[in-house]
Structure formats: C-alpha cells, structure tokens
Amino acid sequence: MKKPLQFEIVAKDTKSSARVGRIETPHGHIDTPNFTPVGTKATIKSVLPKDVQDVGVQAVLANTYHLFLQPGEEIVKGAGGLGSFMGWDGPTITDSGGFQVFSLGTAFGKNISKISTDVVDADGLDVFREETLTEHAKLAHIDEDGVTFTSHLDGSLHRFTPERSIEIQHNIGADIMFAFDECTSPLAEYEYQKEALDRTHRWAKRSLQSHMQNTLASEKQALFGVVQGGRYEELRKESAKTISEMSFDGFGIGGSFEKEDMSTAVAWVNDILPEEKPRHLLGIGEPVDILMGVENGCDLFDCVAPTRVGRHGVVYTEYGPIRISNKKYTTDFTLLDENGLWDFEQKYTKAYVAHLFRADEMVAGTLASINNIAFITKLMSDIRKSIQDGNFAIFKESFLKKYYRKNV
RNA sequence: GCGUCGGUGGCAGAGUGGUCAAUUGCAUCAGACUGUAAAUCUGACGACCUUUGGUCUACGCAGGUUCAAAUCCUGCCCGGCGCA
Numbered sequence: 001m002k003k004p005l006q007f008e009i010v011a012k013d014t015k016s017s018a019r020v021g022r023i024e025t026p027h028g029h030i031d032t033p034n035f036t037p038v039g040t041k042a043t044i045k046s047v048l049p050k051d052v053q054d055v056g057v058q059a060v061l062a063n064t065y066h067l068f069l070q071p072g073e074e075i076v077k078g079a080g081g082l083g084s085f086m087g088w089d090g091p092t093i094t095d096s097g098g099f100q101v102f103s104l105g106t107a108f109g110k111n112i113s114k115i116s117t118d119v120v121d122a123d124g125l126d127v128f129r130e131e132t133l134t135e136h137a138k139l140a141h142i143d144e145d146g147v148t149f150t151s152h153l154d155g156s157l158h159r160f161t162p163e164r165s166i167e168i169q170h171n172i173g174a175d176i177m178f179a180f181d182e183c184t185s186p187l188a189e190y191e192y193q194k195e196a197l198d199r200t201h202r203w204a205k206r207s208l209q210s211h212m213q214n215t216l217a218s219e220k221q222a223l224f225g226v227v228q229g230g231r232y233e234e235l236r237k238e239s240a241k242t243i244s245e246m247s248f249d250g251f252g253i254g255g256s257f258e259k260e261d262m263s264t265a266v267a268w269v270n271d272i273l274p275e276e277k278p279r280h281l282l283g284i285g286e287p288v289d290i291l292m293g294v295e296n297g298c299d300l301f302d303c304v305a306p307t308r309v310g311r312h313g314v315v316y317t318e319y320g321p322i323r324i325s326n327k328k329y330t331t332d333f334t335l336l337d338e339n340g341l342w343d344f345e346q347k348y349t350k351a352y353v354a355h356l357f358r359a360d361e362m363v364a365g366t367l368a369s370i371n372n373i374a375f376i377t378k379l380m381s382d383i384r385k386s387i388q389d390g391n392f393a394i395f396k397e398s399f400l401k402k403y404y405r406k407n408v
Numbered sequence: 409g410c411g412u413c414g415g416u417g418g419c420a421g422a423g424u425g426g427u428c429a430a431u432u433g434c435a436u437c438a439g440a441c442u443g444u445a446a447a448u449c450u451g452a453c454g455a456c457c458u459u460u461g462g463u464c465u466a467c468g469c470a471g472g473u474u475c476a477a478a479u480c481c482u483g484c485c486c487g488g489c490g491c492a
Binding site for chain 1: 436437438439440441442443444445446447448449450
C-alpha cells in the first residue's frame with residue numbers, strides 16, 4: 001500500500017537526540033526540525049500565505065474543530081481541501097480538536113495554560129487546587145465515546161468522536177492529521193491523568209482504524225498518534241509505548257507540562273518512540289522550548305505564540321522578545337529586525353512599528369507576526385544547519401545566551 | 409444688558425450634603441499570552457508615607473452655612489443658548 005508520508009533522517013547530533021530530517025508529503029517536503037505556524041481557521045491570523053512562504057515557512061497547521069464549526073468541512077472539501085481553500089501550496093496539518101477538549105473544557109473561563117509554572121502558595125499547596133475542584137460552565141464534556149461541545153460561536157451542540165474527527169479531517173484533506181485525543185490540564189491529578197490517558201489510547205486505536213478504513217484518504221493523508229500522560233513519568237512512558245505500537249505515520253507529543261521539566265518529559269517519550277518516524281511536539285513553543293524539544297529528538301513544532309504575541313505587540317529579536325509598543329521604542333529608529341531576516345526590501349524601524357501599534361493600525365499585528373514567524377523559521381534553519389555541522393550544543397548555548405540577556 | 413443652563417481629575421462625562429481622591433469610557437504607563445473562546449485580557453493611573461492602613465492637596469475663583477460641602481448660599485470670572 002502506498003504511504004502518504006516519507007521520513008528520512010539525514011543527520012544526527014552526536015551529543016544529543018537532535019536530528020535533521022526530511023518529510024515528503026503530496027504537497028511538498030518539510031525539512032526537520034521545523035516549525036509550522038498555526039492557522040486555526042485556515043488563516044495565519046493577519047498574515048498572507050505569500051508572506052508566510054517568503055519568510056521560509058514550509059507547512060501550516062489548521063484546526064479541525066474550528067473549521068468544522070466554520071465554514072464547515074464540506075466547504076473546505078468543496079474548495080479542494082485546506083491548502084487550495086486558503087491559498088497555501090505547501091504541506092498542511094490539522095489538529096484533531098483534542099486541544100479544544102482542554103481549552104473549551106477544563107480550561108474554559110480560567111487562566112490555565114497547558115504549561116504550568118508550578119505556582120504554589122506559602123504552605124506549598126497548589127494555589128489552583130481549589131479551582132480544579134470547583135465545577136464551572138464548560139463548553140466541552142467528555143465521556144468514553146467522545147466529546148460533546150457547545151459551540152462558542154452560537155451555543156449549538158456538536159458531537160466529536162474519534163471516528164468523526166477523522167472523517168472531518170479526511171474532508172479537510174491536510175497532509176498530516178492527528179488522532180483525536182484529550183489534552184489534559186497540568187493541574188489534573190495522577191488518577192485523572194491515568195483515566196484520561198487510557199481513554200486517549202482507546203481513541204487512538206479507533207482513530208487509526210477509522211483512518212485505515214478509508215483507503216483513499218489513508219494513501220494521501222498521514223495520521224499521527226498522540227502521546228499524553230501529563231507530568232507523570234510512568235504515564236508518559238506507558239503512553240509512548242502504547243502509541244508507538246500502533247501503526248501511525250508519526251507521533252504527536254501533547255498535553256500539559258510543568259515548565260521546569262518539560263524537557264525531561266519529552267525525553268522519556270522520545271526514548272521510546274521509534275526513531276524512524278517523525279515526532280511533533282504539539283503546541284510548543286517559545287524559542288527556548290523549541291531548542292529543548294530539538295535536543296530531545298522532536299522534529300516538528302507548532303505554536304500560536306509568534307502570531308498571538310505578535311498581534312499583542314511583542315516582537316522577537318535575537319536579544320529576546322521586546323514589547324514594541326513600549327514608550328522607549330517610539331524614538332528607536334533602529335530596524336525592527338536588525339539582521340534583515342525578512343524585511344530586506346521594506347525597512348521597518350522599531351519607532352514605526354511602535355507607532356502602528358499605538359495608533360491601533362491593523363498592519364501593526366501583521367508586521368509583528370511576520371517578524372516573529374520569520375524569526376522562528378530562521379531559528380529552525382539555523383538549528384538544522386548546526387546539527388549538520390555538528391555544533392548544535394554550541395549554537396544552542398550562544399543563542400540562549402543572547403536571547404535571555406536582558407532586553408535593550 | 410436681561411433671562412437661562414452650565415463650569416468635575418490629560419480628554420469626554422457621572423455624581424448633586426457624609427459610605428468621594430470622586431462611577432464609567434478614552435488616553436497614558438506597565439504586564440500576561442505555548443496543538444488560537446484571543447487584533448485579547450490584566451494591573452496602575454493626585455501627592456506623600458512602611459502596610460489590609462494613614463496624611464495632605466483637590467471638583468472655575470473668593471467668601472459663607474454646617475459636626476461634615478464636588479454637592480447648599482452669596483459675590484465674582486468664564487462658556488452655551490434665548491430675548492433685546
């Protein structure tokens with residue numbers, strides 16, 4: 001049977017699990033490690049596909065749940081699939097809706113991120129503990145068979161099962177799809193993580209079966225299984241083992257992490273996942289997290305951070321992120337991107353972009369988003385080069401040293 | 409000139425005897441954001457002091473009434489509108 005995806009490892013780091021590879025999809029190739037910007041609703045917010053492409057991006061990631069709600073899977077299918085619908089020629093990826101189980105479920109209405117920074121009060125108790133015990137209005141309700149969502153758009157009810165998520169993803173037609181999983185909260189206790197993990201494994205099996213039943217789709221589209229398990233070593237390892245025993249085309253590492261030991265958790269998983277298949281660290285991340293992920297053997301990353309943070313006025317620079325709308329930049333006539341990574345024809349100064357943000361002009365978010373995507377994309381390309389040149393560790397260290405020195 | 413309504417913190421605009429250093433919006437200053445409920449959200453925003461607290465100076469200006477005034481009274485200054 002024809003395989004929808006080829007993955008070839010072209011270089012390995014000798015001192016870490018980092019590797020350089022190449023993924024072939026029906027819509028083109030992806031050099032790994034690589035970063036895919038998030039275009040949830042078939043658009044990378046405020047940025048045109050052409051600009052994303054010019055900056056060196058090779059693949060984009062969209063969302064099954066959001067596209068299902070709006071405009072509807074049939075419309076995306078009718079357009080010829082996600083790529084042609086949004087005017088993106090390259091490879092595409094869809095998330096299954098598993099993240100919405102978290103963001104519209106236990107995280108709804110709360111200030112909880114999938115990355116926990118270990119907030120404890122004076123008594124050493126988790127300050128969010130009480131909150132986790134309090135029931136509140138959620139838009140996602142989980143049962144063994146699937147998830148019932150209340151649309152955040154109009155309150156209508158919708159049912160997602162593994163089979164349904166896969167069916168929708170077939171209609172959307174991305175090159176890489178994900179099994180329907182449950183992204184759990186970082187605040188969930190072992191007992192719940194275990195219960196959710198077992199269910200996610202059953203859903204993984206059903207996702208895979210459902211995918212393979214559609215031979216037409218499974219010859220064109222790859223399916224990645226998702227490893228969960230929260231911050232628990234035992235669960236992460238069990239999950240990696242269980243998921244890798246299923247015949248997925250690649251893997252996603254999902255769920256919640258403690259910021260401090262995210263790298264340990266990723267290492268546990270990647271030690272077990274088969275080396276010859278690509279690993280996508282879902283929803284990560286910030287430059288430091290990407291370097292960590294690469295070091296521990298991850299090949300793909302996606303994150304809303306570059307665009308979200310960009311729209312909100314934060315610009316990535318080699319000397320760390322800066323809040324460009326701050327007063328001090330209003331008279332800073334140095335270039336936004338001093339290394340000319342992307343604005344080699346148009347020269348945008350910090351003062352100009354600061355002005356655009358302060359004047360509430362739409363392009364402000366656009367320029368910051370492109371800058372940030374360009375920054376991460378350049379980082380990925382530098383990472384690949386450093387691995388191939390055998391100096392990944394040195395590159396990592398010098399990058400971080402610069403990036404985390406205090407901002408100018 | 410007469411009549412009438414009004415003058416509140418950077419702006420707009422609430423408040424009309426004590427719970428008012430004064431609602432709210434904007435502006436300003438700062439922060440958060442990791443498989444996008446997000447071009448969103450949060451905090452600060454008279455000065456000083458070590459605080460959940462305290463002191464001082466403030467609602468056009470100057471007096472007055474009152475235990476207490478942004479709020480009531482008198483005069484003045486300024487503005488809108490109407491009539492001459």
